[in-house]
Amino acid sequence: MSTAHAIVVHGGAATSSDNEDGCVRAAGLALAALQRGGDALDAAVAAVVSMEDDGRFNAGTGSVLCLDGQTIEMDAAVMDTRGRLGAVACITQVRNPVLVARAVADSPHWLLAGEGATRFARNGGHPPFYQPTDKARAAHARLLAALGERPAFARLWNYERPLDQAEERACDTVGAVVRGADGHFAVASSTGGSAPSLLGRVGDTPIIGSGFYAGPQGAVAATGIGEQIVRHLLAGTVYQWIAAGTPLDQALQRGIGLFAPAVAVGLIAVSKTDQGARANRAMPHAIIVPAA
Structure with missing residues (x-):
């Protein structure tokens, strides 16, 4: 089967449009992966690695600090139509969680979490990495000031460091969906977590059918407030609409419409014939299709 390739990349809902050049670069690297003979998953992972390395996005090197001011917990996932599925949750001290998720896809499991995920990364040759950005x-620091006395988090606090020694809302993700020229689809996503959040918090990014999904009719990636996204199984729901024949852009708009305006959410998708991106906030993104 031969078709036209398509690449869609996003840098997170409710994030600065100034970061769109990072999405353009990521999409270009995905295209380069295809041109080197890589498949759709190779391309999607290449795009996400680029954004994890960028430092401006909440993923990889740009991940947010947890409330204790020390911990960084990250999630990532990959899936394609060749049967590969892998994810990591609450992984720490790695530069590229999406590469660890890709390695999990070749293991007997589909999801590894916490210390087990980090040990898996070390055994796979991923060196320790911990360099919080100035951003x-x-x-x-701004989050601490905004939380004030933090009564809710004081009651639920579950870090090793006491609250009085610890402590901008962040809930964004980066992601890529790809349609290969061979008709296969893939998705890859990564996030640096949410702030404020309790230790061990997991959002939608590594949850199949919520933050990501790929099937024979396309691939979908979601971004936004994970606690809301999972309630709608958003990526899987939008995929099913596309598979049932709903035009892609209409399916994306319908997915966004599931949420109250106060809830930041965004979607990207590719199908057999189309590709697109929609959000109810600014969402840097990039789309590459063959020139007409």
């Missing part, structure tokens, strides 16, 4: 530290 992350500044955002953490």
